Amino acid sequence: DNEAFVRAQVHEPLKAYLRSAASLIKPFASAFSAFRKARGTAAATADVEFQTLGEEDLEALVEYAFARYYEASGLFGTPTSCLSMVDQVKEIGVDEIACLLDFGVPTDTVLTHLPYLNQLRERANMSVEATPASEQGSIAALIKRHAVTHLQCTPSLAATLTIDQETREALRGLRQFLVGGETLPTPLAAELRSLVGGDLINMYGPTETTIWSAAFQVTRPEGRVPIGRPIANTEFYVLDKHLRPTPIGVPGELYIGGEGVARGYLHRPELTAERFRPHPFRAGTGERVYRTGDLVRYRDDGAVEFLGRIDEQVKIRGHRIELGEIESTLTQHPGVREVVVVSREGGSGGAQLVAYYVPDERATPSPDDLKRHVMRELPEFMVPSAFVALPTLPRTPNGKVDRRALPATEEITAGATEAFVAPRTSTEEALAVIWIAVLGVDRVGVHDNFFELGGHSLATIQIAARVRRTFQVELPLQAVFEAPTVAQLAATIEGALTVVRIPAAADQPQASNAKLGHDPDGQSAWFVPDPERPGKYRRVASA
Template identity: 50%
Template sequence: MTSVVDTYELSPMQAGMLFHGLSGGAAGAYIEQVVATLHEPLDEAQFIRAWQRVAERHPVLRSRFRWEGVAQPMQDVIERVQIPVERLDWRTLAEAERQQRFQALLDRERTRGFELDQAPLMRLVLVRAAECEHWVLWTTHHGFLDGRSRFLLWQEVFAFYEAFLRGRDTELPLPRPYRDYIEWLRQLDDDSAKGYWQGVLSGYRAPTPLVVARDREAENVKGDSCGTHEVRLSAVLTSALRKRAREASVTLNMLLQGAWALLLHRYCGESDIVFGVTRACRSFLEGAGDMVGLFINTLPIRMRVDPESELVSWLRQLRAQQVALRDYEHTPLVRVQGWSELPRGMPLFESILVFDSHTLDAQLRALGGAWSERRFLGLGHTNYPLTVVAYGDRELLLQIEYSRKRFDDAVVARMLGHLQTLLEGMAARPEAKLKDLPLLTEAERRQLVELWNRTSVAYPPARCVHELVEEQAHIRPEALAAEGGGRRVTYRELDERAEALAGQLRTQGVQSNSLVAVYLERSIEMLVAILGVWKAGGAYVPIDPEYPAERIRFMLEDTQAVVTLTRKHLAAVLPASDAAVLHVDASQGSVDGRSGRRLERRPMSPQQLAYVIYTSGSTGHPKGVPIEHASLFNLICWHQQAYDVKPDDRATQIAGPAFDGSVWEVWPYLTAGASVHIPDASTRLDAGLMVRWLAERQITLSFLPTPLAEAVLRENWPETAALRVLLTGGDKLNQRPAHKLPFRLVNHYGPTENSVVSTCAEVTAEGARNAAPPIGRPLPNTRAYVLDRHLQPVPIGVPGELLLGGAQLSSGYWNRAELTAEKFIADPFRPEPGARLYKTGDLVRWLPEGDIEFLGRIDHQVKIRGLRIEPGEIEACITRHAAVREAVVIAREDIPGDKRLVAYLVSASPPADLADQLRALIRAAMPEYMVPAAFVLLDAFPLSPNGKVDRKALPAPEAAAYAGRGFEAPLGDIESALAQIWCDVLKLERVGRHDQFFDLGGNSLMAMQVVSRVRQRLVTELPLRELFAAPTVARLAARIEVLRAQPGSAPAFDALTWLASSGQSPGVTGNREQTEL
């Protein structure tokens, strides 16, 4: 019979760990392991005897948790325990097999865990690796021991062991028991602590986000896999860091905290940074330094990063905060969180930084003698997604422990390199401003800035585009140039008609760089008009006849167009302006090229304007983008080489006349002798009709806007189709082609300001990470940078703004000098004068293989309850699901003050639990606050006139969408009682039998309230882990029925009621500690 000799309360840290264990937390969390390598003979019997003697001395080594049958969780001290010991003899094994078996042993012991109500919460494995080499594996639960305790215990074990070997015993001073610390904690007053922490966290409403692109699927990680990366800094760098810390009157630990805050700032773009730190908490109680137990505490550090601040002064601000913190370092984290302004259930932070003055190995070896030949390795993982551990030895050791469900190995390796680079910058440049401290390693910076922008290609000297068309008219005059609207035109006819029009334009005063409005639909006349404008020396301004009159009037006034080209039937609705109006209707004879007379040639430069296309502007008025012939020439050269354009190619003109895609659809082909085919309006809007038309016309290359391209990819293609490349762009592509399709699919991206196309990527049936296709790499003679707001390159996988430069860049906005200065900036990475970059406003990130992933518009970023959210990141995660074709995430505020994330999906065959699957997928990769509140299935997304998703037209979700499936009333007494309990706790009017507790807004605190009320109302003892395992009313009711059927089932404990009242929740404790004070 086990005899309990003492019982006392838990510390807040212990309570948090107990909650984690009861709620079915990750296997291996709060499991600590120490591996001792002993190059000496080992008397196993005496060694085990020494461990037993140490257990007799220290109550915590004989303690267990008890939560049943008590008003609040307690810890019992058992009179005597037997330490479990396993002995293994591997002397006959090869070295490689020994190492492999030992790694398996470590994993087995970690995942095995402990029964928390069974003492002792520790065990030993003794491995005889060679005649004079032994490996000792000591596995413990973190709930009773911290790092200082492990150091003290190893000393005691070997003190007794060495005495026993000599046939003697030894007496060691007995430290104060852990109970004394618990009693001391009970005397602390919360009032002053509450005021302090409320002041520290005032205005803080969202955890610092840390979302980085993954190198692979989160679903590939099975179980609760954790990883560790480490780097050891040189003694020279470590010494320099210590010197900088002294100069700033801070500790090395504080300097490391500053570096981590800067890294988080650079990764997420926020200036208000919060992360966790551990405190040793042994300085206030007399004799605590020699006590054995769990003393550490994890608390938030809040740092405001002003990029203009100087490093030293900023670190001194941190020091002042740390000094003030010392008086309140024992405050339980759960109380701190309760005093904060964060929503219930949301963690204060997602990463923690732990500083130990020395590793366990260094501390023990410093004892000298036989210790110098022994080696000790400590292993363990917290319950946080990311933990930074620093050991302040002569050579600073940095480790990052991480959950592989959130972060990839390569991502964390790069992150560790960035932390090292920041520290190197701090050591070298103490006078630097924070924004000037380097983050990227030299190799990574060179890769992002130089290697991935080595796009220089020597094309022929730039020429005006119409000159290239004229050459084709001379080479192949009778070849088909264009076809549409039931009519065809040869290169000779096209050239002659354009020549005649150019003559009329010159008589109207058109000269070099004059602007001519082209008010026409997609048609052969549109092609004639553009060529005519160019031949006359002018630049064209396309105006879609479908535009509202006010927009058309603004464009005509803004450009001061000399002439407007249109057709007779459109002229009647053309808003009045000062421009002369010319009709281009061939049937009316207004423009007839049969005279054969050629215009007098005037000198023309490739630097002359080719066109001015207007795009939407944030001020309510569109903004004009002028593009030169030289820029268009670069686009044409790339296109013709990339897609091997030949005279026998047949291309399409699908895009609207005022959409810059129409430029790209036409001129790479008419300058190569190929033909352009224009479908009617009904065909370009119907995927089935489009596929048949493409096959009938034997089209070989076609550009389709993204939504239409995704639709035709799902169609059945006839064997007679001649298409060899399908080009797409204009919106985010989510779909990949099927294996059977006989043509290539290439995704393109580019703003009007950089001549239509800036990057491209071929899209295959299977893509990396099963994610949405990327937008690829920059075109020849184009530069692409992903930068933060201070124009510094961001790391691979971290979101930033895409900036573009190179041969295709516009000179700026028409008549908008202020906006031009804002958006077109000097290129900080190029030495040549005049080099500029365009700030696209698009949120992207580099992928590890060198492609760019499009995430969305920066102006689509939203804030919900103070949390900044990038919808594009959530969309990218959702589209990894095989059943999802397209996804759009927006923030809706259908009820004033109640803003929620809503995900809209297009899926051909959605499973019944698609919303639940998507929630699980997102939770595996992102923080909880990025999980949409509702998922809405649509047959197709509403589109704007330019073929992009019209986010404003997305419908409001029905109420059932927020619960994940349609409402279904509870069945039976137990389900009804549970539903009422949930309503009471969650403050809801009704709850369905299939509604998920946590999807309805439940959190760990509410979960404990549910357990408590189930005990009271249903007279059933419900383990907390059951609610996590069965989070719907129906499933939980079924579990309660099973529990009630078990013999002896009766209400027994109030532990979780106490935990709920004290605010304990999983994920709020750490298992590392800080020993520098």
């Protein structure tokens, strides 16, 4: 509570930070005649301007900036002295403050003067030895153990959280559930809205504008979920190709301005010049906007809707992907003459990649050949889930590939790399049903590889949750990676199984083509089409 002590503690660390960031002290430089003189002879950039100052002038400027930030920013001080800043941020709509800015002050010093924060830190890092091993990695268990009030994740991960009943119950205790990094599907938004006890916020923002730039509070999800309005100190401009604002309802490219716009890309001046543009409505000020490449439009209520990408960049499970990079990798295969990769809605939920290719007549590769080729060169999330061979790629009148004319895929599936072998045991049969439901494929053989069928890291969470519900056995996520076939995973489950429970009909994971009926003994059971006997069904589990 000693103001003089606080000021002395942060004096040198904050000054050192200010010296490293010219943009932070530039607003105060006009008070110094030496800077005004230097600016008249070297006005190119802030960095050039400050390089012309002498050491004494620069030190005086930094000292002045320190005083202004300390007194007016609310970053430092005692609880009493910071209350005025709290009141100011409340006036612009901020209803929670949950961050600590630390400019090099020793951690022990900070925590000594923030006992409640220190207590929270200690409790959050308490030993979990008393927690059962099966619960230590469970999101539901973590939410309950730490009384979590705020959770942030991508829509893809949020979808997996809704599968497990225990996690669904845990979500009801949240005060804020923030989802972002991908498009929020309306059905998922509606389900999350029914589960989360507090606010559901759809977040939007590229890294280039300091992570989040807009937010939308989801109340009644209907139609496309908007990305909302810009947050404080952020500006949105929806512009046409001539940099003119578009009317309400008319699509345009989103440009973002304000305090969050970054300096640019490190050591990439050409890309920086391409994406960080001079402010279209404040010429000569030195202000810039970031060109997002996102196609958006304004709604009547002022909220902004995300419509897609203007370029060929997409997001798959939270990862920003350049489709051209995948295409370039595929064209390196000797059996591929032309290729185009697009993003489609997949059977397992969320966007998936589909590669359309024209094979070389002399050496026609199979889809499995191409998948293995990509897997050797790129990370798992960049591997297409399906490969479609075409005699030619559709073209526009000016000769460009017409992506809209590519044949639609009603259900994205991937070919198996092994000869089909039907499930042989009840465990394999139940697992096959789970895989069919999660992957959205027609059939699964006991030797088919989960990841080669289109599975990915988020889908493994769904598999683990459904295995837990069906077999009443804890399945670590790593087990799916170590045993990626039905036969291998069934052996893992049977080795750990101590109590076998046939699920009730309401709990039974179902494929889209599964039917409820009766076996020859008159018992209720689940049936799926038998791939070996067209028109016939086979029993997979009791109901």
